Amino acid sequence: MDGSGRRLGANATADRSREWLSEALFHLMREKPYGDITVTDIAERAQLSRRTYYRNVQSKEELxxxxxxxxxxxxxxxxxxxxxxxxxxxxxxxxxxxxxxxxxxxxxxxxxxxxxxxxxxxxxxxxxxxxxxxxxxxxxxxxxxxxxxxxxxxxxxxxxxxxxxxxxxxxxxxxxxxxxxxx
The missing domain is CATH 1.10.357 (Tetracycline Repressor; domain 2)
Structure with a gap:
């Protein structure tokens, strides 16, 4: 279990990936216009694959x-x-x-x-x-x-x-x- 009482596993991994992607997007938003930020930019900054991005989120807005x-x-x-x-x-x-x-x-x-x-x-x-x-x-x-x-x-x-x-x-x-x- 994690600190919030949730079971660790696939959902914890997905939650952690979404968190990393969200954090990466936030840092990119401080560097360049939101509309210029690509999925590749976000995935690379999070040190995750584009496949992981698409498996866990639908859009930048979701992040x-x-x-x-x-x-x-x-x-x-x-x-x-x-x-x-x-x-x-x-x-x-x-x-x-x-x-x-x-x-x-x-x-x-x-x-x-x-x-x-x-x-x-x-x-x-x-x-x-x-x-x-x-x-x-x-x-x-x-x-x-x-x-x-x-x-x-x-x-x-x-x-x-x-x-x-x-x-x-x-x-x-x-x-x-x-x-x-x-x-």
Whole structure:
């Protein structure tokens, strides 16, 4: 078994190959335009064969989505483990986590693929809400719209912060987000 309790075997080998391919693509995305990256480039960078690439993934987009999904899963775990009493607490976890992955996020923005991270986040939005929201929101009509609104707001602020050079600390960003509700 691996560290997550999954059985090792063919699936572990395929998962590891996809991870290596995803990492190779990410490095290539920092070096040249996304549209110019070929399957051969990715396979060579990952030190795998083109056959391994085609056996494990359908497209480059799948590799980017894989990395986005893994990061969002990690974020949800971090959120689940945090003490969240106020909006500021949620914002602090959010900005602290994404600061650690700013290089990847900047690469997504540069390649015009920032929407993928929000898409993967939206797949977990109900879990994020149940972990981070006050019980007073349990009966909000059309909560799905409020959740989409908040997720979009957080990620738009995150991307704007990155575009401006991420000069503020995660704590300063948490204060900024917490103050938005009072404007």
């Amino acid at each position: 980017v989505a894989l990395r986005c999904r893994r990061l969002v899963d990690d974020y949800v775990t971090r959120l689940r483990d945090a003490d969240l009493a106020q909006t500021r607490d949620v914002a602090l976890v959010f900005f602290t986590f994404w600061t650690d992955h700013a290089d990847f996020l900047r690469t997504l923005v540069t390649c015009g693929m920032s929407g993928l991270i929000l898409q993967k986040f939206n797949e977990h939005i109900a879990e994020v809400f149940h972990r981070s929201a006050s019980p007073k929101y349990a009966h909000v009509p059309h909560i799905e719209y409020a959740l989409a609104f908040n997720a979009g707001g957080y990620f738009n602020v995150l991307f704007e912060w990155l575009r401006r050079g991420a000069r503020e600390t995660p704590s300063e960003m948490a204060d900024a987000v917490a103050s938005i509700g009072t404007v």
